[in-house]
Amino acid sequence: MYINGIGNISPQNTYDQTMGEGLVASENAFFVCQEPQYKQFIQKKLLRRMSRAVRMGLAVAHKALEEAKNPAIDGIITGTAWGCVKDTEKFLETIIENNEQYLTPTAFVQSTHNTVAGQIALMHHNNCYNMTYVQGAVSFESALIDASLLFMDGKAKNVLVAGIDEQTDRLKILLKRLSCAQGNHPMGEGAACFVLSDQNKENSYAKITAVNMLYRPKDKDIVKNSILREIKNAGLELADIDVVMSGNTDASLEQNLIPDAQVVAYKKLCGEYPTSTAFAMAVGAKVIHGDANTKIALGINNANPENILIYNQHQNINHSIIILSKV
Amino acid sequence: MAKRIFITGTGIISSIGKNLTETLDNIKTSNSGVDKIQYLKTIHNPNIPLCEVKFSNRELAKMAYGNTERKASRTSLLGIIAAQEAWRTAGSPELGDGRTGVFSGNTVGGMDLTELFYADFMQDELAGDIKTMLTHECAESTERIADSLGATGMVSTISTACSSSANTIMLGARMIKHGLLDRAIVGGVDSLTKFTVNGFNVLQILDHQYSQPFDQNRRGLNLGEGAGFIVLESEDTAKPESILAELVGYANSNDAYHQTASSPDGTGAYLAMKGAIETAGITPDKIDYVNVHGTGTNNNDLSEGFAMQRIFDEKIPKFSSTKAFTGHTLGASGGIEAVFSVVALQKGIIYPNLRFETPIEDLGGKMIPETQLLENQNLNYILSNSFGFGGNTSSLVFKAFKDS
Numbered sequence: 001m002y003i004n005g006i007g008n009i010s011p012q013n014t015y016d017q018t019m020g021e022g023l024v025a026s027e028n029a030f031f032v033c034q035e036p037q038y039k040q041f042i043q044k045k046l047l048r049r050m051s052r053a054v055r056m057g058l059a060v061a062h063k064a065l066e067e068a069k070n071p072a073i074d075g076i077i078t079g080t081a082w083g084c085v086k087d088t089e090k091f092l093e094t095i096i097e098n099n100e101q102y103l104t105p106t107a108f109v110q111s112t113h114n115t116v117a118g119q120i121a122l123m124h125h126n127n128c129y130n131m132t133y134v135q136g137a138v139s140f141e142s143a144l145i146d147a148s149l150l151f152m153d154g155k156a157k158n159v160l161v162a163g164i165d166e167q168t169d170r171l172k173i174l175l176k177r178l179s180c181a182q183g184n185h186p187m188g189e190g191a192a193c194f195v196l197s198d199q200n201k202e203n204s205y206a207k208i209t210a211v212n213m214l215y216r217p218k219d220k221d222i223v224k225n226s227i228l229r230e231i232k233n234a235g236l237e238l239a240d241i242d243v244v245m246s247g248n249t250d251a252s253l254e255q256n257l258i259p260d261a262q263v264v265a266y267k268k269l270c271g272e273y274p275t276s277t278a279f280a281m282a283v284g285a286k287v288i289h290g291d292a293n294t295k296i297a298l299g300i301n302n303a304n305p306e307n308i309l310i311y312n313q314h315q316n317i318n319h320s321i322i323i324l325s326k327v
Numbered sequence: 328m329a330k331r332i333f334i335t336g337t338g339i340i341s342s343i344g345k346n347l348t349e350t351l352d353n354i355k356t357s358n359s360g361v362d363k364i365q366y367l368k369t370i371h372n373p374n375i376p377l378c379e380v381k382f383s384n385r386e387l388a389k390m391a392y393g394n395t396e397r398k399a400s401r402t403s404l405l406g407i408i409a410a411q412e413a414w415r416t417a418g419s420p421e422l423g424d425g426r427t428g429v430f431s432g433n434t435v436g437g438m439d440l441t442e443l444f445y446a447d448f449m450q451d452e453l454a455g456d457i458k459t460m461l462t463h464e465c466a467e468s469t470e471r472i473a474d475s476l477g478a479t480g481m482v483s484t485i486s487t488a489c490s491s492s493a494n495t496i497m498l499g500a501r502m503i504k505h506g507l508l509d510r511a512i513v514g515g516v517d518s519l520t521k522f523t524v525n526g527f528n529v530l531q532i533l534d535h536q537y538s539q540p541f542d543q544n545r546r547g548l549n550l551g552e553g554a555g556f557i558v559l560e561s562e563d564t565a566k567p568e569s570i571l572a573e574l575v576g577y578a579n580s581n582d583a584y585h586q587t588a589s590s591p592d593g594t595g596a597y598l599a600m601k602g603a604i605e606t607a608g609i610t611p612d613k614i615d616y617v618n619v620h621g622t623g624t625n626n627n628d629l630s631e632g633f634a635m636q637r638i639f640d641e642k643i644p645k646f647s648s649t650k651a652f653t654g655h656t657l658g659a660s661g662g663i664e665a666v667f668s669v670v671a672l673q674k675g676i677i678y679p680n681l682r683f684e685t686p687i688e689d690l691g692g693k694m695i696p697e698t699q700l701l702e703n704q705n706l707n708y709i710l711s712n713s714f715g716f717g718g719n720t721s722s723l724v725f726k727a728f729k730d731s
Contacts, residue, residue, distance in 0.1 A: 081464060081466065083486070092441070092442065092522060095521055095522065096445060096449055097449070099370060100370045100371065100525050101370070103525055103528075104529065105526070105529045105587075108525075109526075110586070112486070112717060113434070113486035114486055114487045114488055114716070115586070115717060117581075117719075118586060118719065119717075121717075121718055122583050122585070122718065124583075125583055126581065126583055127580050127582070127598055129580065130487070130717075130718065131487060131494060132485065132486050132487050132717075133484065133485060134433070134464070134466055134485070135483040136464060136466045136470075142483040142484075149498075149501045149502070149505065152505050153501065173452050177453070177457045178457055178461070213482075215429075215470075215479050215480065215481070215482040216473075216474075216479050217479065317470070318482075
C-alpha cells in the first residue's frame with residue numbers, strides 16, 4: 001500500500017506544513033491539537049454543530065485527498081477508540097441533569113463512533129465501502145488491515161484511512177483519576193488521515209510494507225518473533241531497519257531486538273492516545289520522504305532513513321507493528 | 328486461492344431466550360420478547376416497551392462467569408454468554424496460536440455502568456468508582472470475550488451503528504478467505520441503556536406499542552438487547568460434521584444521504600444487497616428468503632422495501648423481520664440475524680413477521696412478509712440485511728450446506 005496523501009492534525013503545527021519549526025510541549029500533562037481554520041472547506045452552518053472529532057476528521061480527510069490530487073475513493077475506514085466523546089458527554093449529561101426529559105437529538109446522533117466516516121461519505125457523496133474500528137490502541141491498525149484486504153480483494157484503487165481521538169475537559173479529569181496523565185507521560189489527541197493506493201505515484205510518500213497486531217502475547221519472545229516475521233514478510237533484513245519509532249516508555253525490547261537501529265520516541269510530540277500510531281505513520285512517512293523538519297523534531301540522526309518500524313503497545317494487551325519503506 | 332468460509336457454530340441470547348433452544352421454542356409459539364420494562368431504571372417505564380434479556384446482571388454474571396459477584400458490564404456478560412455457546416457448538420476448535428480472530432460489533436460499550444458512574448461524577452468530580460470507566464469502551468466486551476476463549480490472535484471491534492456485527496462477519500470472512508486466519512468468532516452485542524433508549528426516543532422512532540415491521544400502520548421500533556455470534560472456519564480446518572452453512576456473499580456500502588435517515592430510494596441498501604448477491608456469484612432470483620433489516624420505522628421499511636423492489640423486481644422472495652421477536656438489538660442485530668439465517672437454512676424454516684396486518688401502500692401494497700412459521704422449506708440462499716446510522720449498510724448471503 002502506497003501513502004499518496006496525508007492530512008495530520010496534531011499538537012504540533014502539522015496541518016498546513018510538514019512540521020512547524022517551534023515544537024510545542026505538553027501542559028499539565030496534556031497535549032492539545034493545533035486546529036486549522038475549518039471554514040475554508042466546511043460550511044459554517046454545518047461547522048457549528050460539529051464536535052472537534054468530526055471537524056478534525058473532515059479536515060484531515062480533505063487535506064489527504066487534496067495531496068493525493070483527489071482520486072476516486074473506494075473505501076473510507078476510520079479508527080477511533082474514544083469516539084465522539086464530546087457529543088457522548090453532552091447527551092449523557094443532559095439525560096442525567098434533566099432526568100431523561102427535554103432532550104434534543106443532535107448530540108445523540110453525532111455521538112456514534114461512525115459519525116466521522118459517515119460524515120466524510122456524506123460530504124463527498126460517496127457510497128463506497130465504509131467502516132469504523134473501535135479497538136482501543138489498535139483501532140487504527142484494524143483500519144489499515146481492512147484497507148489491505150480491500151486491495152487484496154481487488155475492490156479498491158484508493159482508500160481513505162484515518163485515526164482520530166479527541167480529548168475533552170471531562171475526559172482529562174477521568175484520565176487524571178485513572179493515573180494515565182503524568183508529567184513525564186502526557187496524554188494527547190490527534191487526527192491523521194491517509195490516501196492509500198495500490199499505485200506508486202510521483203507524489204507517493206512511502207509504502208506500508210507491514211501491519212500487524214497482537215493481543216495479550218504470552219511472552220516477549222512472541223512479540224519479538226512477530227516483529228521479525230513482519231520484517232521478513234516486508235522483504236527486509238533486520239539490518240534494513242534504520243529507525244524504530246517507539247510508542248513505549250520502556251523501549252528496551254525493540255532496542256535490543258534491533259541494536260543497529262536508532263530508537264526514537266514519537267509520543268514526545270503528540271502524547272499518549274489510542275490512535276497515536278496514525279500520527280506516527282504520518283510523521284514517519286514524511287521522514288522517509290526526506291522532510292528535514294520532521295526528522296529534527298523526532299531527533300532522527302540517519303540522513304536518509306529508508307525503513308522505519310513503528311512499534312507501540314498498550315499495557316501489554318494490544319501490540320501494534322507497522323513498517324514504512326521508501327518508495 | 329480464495330478459501331471457502333463455513334459456519335460451524337452459533338450462539339444467541341436475546342429477549343426470547345438465553346440460548347438457541349429457548350429462542351427457537353419462543354419462535355415456534357410466536358412468543359415475542361417485547362414487554363414492559365423490568366430491569367432498566369428509566370422514567371420511560373411503563374410508557375415505552377423494550378425487549379430486555381430477562382435476567383439481572385447478577386444472574387448473567389452467574390451464566391457468564393459462574394459467579395454472581397463478578398463485576399462486568401451487561402454488554403460483556405451478554406457477549407460472553409452468546410460467544411461461549413457459539414464456540415461450544417463449533418466443537419471448541421483449537422485456537423491455534425494467533426490463527427483465530429475475535430471480531431465483535433458494538434455501539435455503546437459499557438454505557439450501562441458509565442451512566443451510573445456519571446451521575447455521581449457530575450455531582451463531584453472525585454466521586455464514583457473510577458475503575459468503572461475502564462469498562463466504557465466498545466472494545467472492552469470484545470476483549471472479555473477473547474479472554475473467555477483464551478484467544479490471542481487478531482481481536483477487533485467494529486462500530487458502524489446497527490450494521491456493526493454484519494460488518495464483523497464480513498471482516499472475518501475476508502481474513503479467512505485470504506488465509507490470514509483459519510477461523511474467527513464474529514457477531515456482536517449491545518445492552519439496553521438509558522443513553523440509547525432516550526436517544527431513539529428523542530428521535531421519535533420508538534413504538535410505544537408492540538412494533539409492526541413492514542406494516543402500513545407501523546409506528547417505530549422496539550429497542551432490544553442481546554448478542555449473536557457465529558464461528559467462521561476456513562474450508563481447510565472446518566470439520567465436515569461441524570459445518571452448518573456457508574457464507575458466500577457480503578457487501579458494505581454507504582447511503583451517503585443523511586446522518587440518521589435512509590435515502591427515499593434506498594441507495595445504500597440497494598448497493599449492499601446487490602454487492603452481496605454478486606459476491607455470492609448468483610442472480611437475485613436464487614435468493615429463497617430475505618431476513619430484512621425491518622426495524623418498523625416509517626423511514627427504514629419504506630426505503631428497504633424500495634431497494635428490494637429494485638433488486639428483485641416483481642419477484643420478491645419470501646421475507647420477514649425477526650425484530651418483531653427480538654426488538655432492534657442495534658450492534659448485536661447483524662449477529663443475531665446471522666444466527667437466524669444459519670438456523671433457517673439448516674432446519675428449512677422461515678420465521679414469521681409477527682403482528683403484520685396491512686401492506687405498505689407506497690410499496691404498491693404488494694410487499695407482504697411471511698406471517699406464519701414455515702417449515703419443510705427447501706432453502707438454498709438467504710440474504711440478511713443490516714443498515715445503520717451514519718449511512719452504513721451491509722448485506723450477507725448465506726448458503727445451505729448439503730452433503731451431496
